[in-house]
Amino acid sequence: MNILITGATGFLGKKLSQDLVNEGHTLFLLARNEQKASQLLQSFADKDKTNVHIVMGDISQTGLGLAKQDLQHVQHKIDAVYHLAAYLSFDPAHKSQTFTVNVDGTKNTLLFAEAIGAKRFIYVSTAYTVGKEVAGKEELYSPERSFVNHYEESKCLAEHLVFSHSEKIEVVIVRPSIIIGDSRTGEADTNFGLYGLLKGLCVLKRRASRTPGWEKQTYRMRLDVDVQTNLVPVDYVTSVLVAALTHARHKEIYHATNPAPPTQELVIECIKEVLDFPNLQTIPYESTESFSDEESVFQSSMSIFKEYCTRTIHFPSDNTKELLHKANRSELIMNKALLISIIRGYQKQPVLT
Ligand SMILES: NC(=O)c1ccc[n+]([C@@H]2O[C@H](COP(=O)([O-])OP(=O)(O)OC[C@H]3O[C@@H](n4cnc5c(N)ncnc54)[C@H](OP(=O)(O)O)[C@@H]3O)[C@@H](O)[C@H]2O)c1
Structure with missing residues (x-):
């Protein structure tokens, strides 16, 4: 075509x-x-x-x-x-x-x-x-x-x-939903969504590591650990789009979303592992603890995402399931290992440095 x-x-x-x-x-x-x-x-x-x-x-x-x-x-x-x-x-x-x-x-x-x-x-x-x-x-x-x-x-x-x-x-x-890197290579030419967070955490770690003994300190970020975050690899989204070319129905809407999205706790666990940032800790949004300068700078740069981090949104995807089935394509299954490898792939790219 x-x-x-x-x-x-x-x-x-x-x-x-x-x-x-x-x-x-x-x-x-x-x-x-x-x-x-x-x-x-x-x-x-x-x-x-x-x-x-x-x-x-x-x-x-x-x-x-x-x-x-x-x-x-x-x-x-x-x-x-x-x-x-x-x-x-x-x-x-x-x-x-x-x-x-x-x-x-x-x-x-x-x-x-x-x-x-x-x-x-x-x-x-x-x-x-x-x-x-x-x-x-x-x-x-x-x-x-x-x-x-x-x-x-x-x-x-x-x-x-x-x-x-x-x-x-x-x-x-x-x-x-929130598009992340390719499931095979991690390639992700974007600073949007997850990559805004990754970039912010890299900066936090870099600033923190200028202080002697920083490894023994903890660095806190506000996060509702049980909230799910709907991440989808870019190649899954393109798979849905390619299927739509020949199999989508006129006037139909298709969610290219993750049917089993990870919790924010899992996402942060993966990021800590990949960035080698074990002293990063999460605290609830409602916590009244006061922040250090480094933590405050990071926290305020993330405030724009707050609405996405404090509620789980359910996205049904029955239309997409049917579409992929008709086009003989697979539904998304994203486990922890896959998420880690996607984040690891992105970390190798110059956009993070
Ligand atoms: N990234 C996500 O997580 C995500 C999630 C859900 C939906 N989406 C949707 O997916 C689509 C693609 O997103 P993306 O992440 O690929 O965004 P992106 O990397 O920012 O790419 C945006 C594209 O739009 C082009 N563009 C912007 N203004 C234009 C104009 N006036 N005339 C012609 N081209 C213009 C840009 O061209 P230049 O290269 O010249 O700037 C670029 O090619 C968008 O519709 C977005 O709303 C994205």
Whole structure:
């Protein structure tokens, strides 16, 4: 098939592009940055390069800002569009850009997909469009709910836009939870989610280790140990996305989530082991203990994630289970050993240092 992908230079997009090219598809990858586009192209094996075409554009512009020549290149040629491009920020100061890219950008991409005659539109949303609730469902949520941040709200509004075009184009929504590295290599080109925590803990350890005798001290972080955190390896998410290309039902929503998510206690145990940070301790959120300077700096940098660390959210995934079954693909099973190896793989990458 001929497939157009937005967000192909991103963490998930790179892996999805590789998987789709390995399946024999021809790709048209939208990129807005020449250097990233060229690096992306170089990442494909020589034998695949002829099946990969870069299209320069920006989803915040009408018609995605495509040059006439590129437009002709994709017109009446595209079987499916994967729309991944988004602005991933929880910072309230980035509200305007978050809505411009995630909501207006989705509208522009939908209109573009229709204009070039694409048959199917697969939108990558997030499981956290559930907002502040604790029970998810594989259905559209009302946007009249409390959200943790503008990112969640923008993705929920974008889902509604996608469904509002369902008379004109086949639409599918896939909602991943917190995406972590590849289950085989740990590779994870992102600072988002788990990797924000890992980076913060590396900094805490580095700062702490400047003090003589630091090994004998404990370093505390607030955490509700029993809360589950829904981590999914990037290759599981791309497996669901590839299956959706041929087996997803029109107007259906699929949770690319972990059916047996680890507790935060387990995640921290794995991180302590990988970072060799045994003197890291967790204390409950409601604790009134006072923090050292190093601990306070770390704690305040993590405060943006608090809403995700203090409640377990259940994400049913019956639609995804059925989808994977139809496509003869496996469901996710992530045990402690796998989690450790994913975190270990990431630690080798320069982004952490
Ligand atoms: N990472 C997660 O844990 C997670 C979890 C759930 C859902 N998701 C969803 O998965 C998708 C991919 O996430 P990711 O982690 O791969 O994000 P990412 O690494 O930040 O990649 C975002 C991609 O969007 C592109 N982009 C942003 N603004 C654009 C614009 N105006 N025009 C064209 N392209 C633009 C970026 O291009 P540049 O490279 O030029 O910046 C990049 O390719 C997003 O829709 C996100 O909401 C992610």
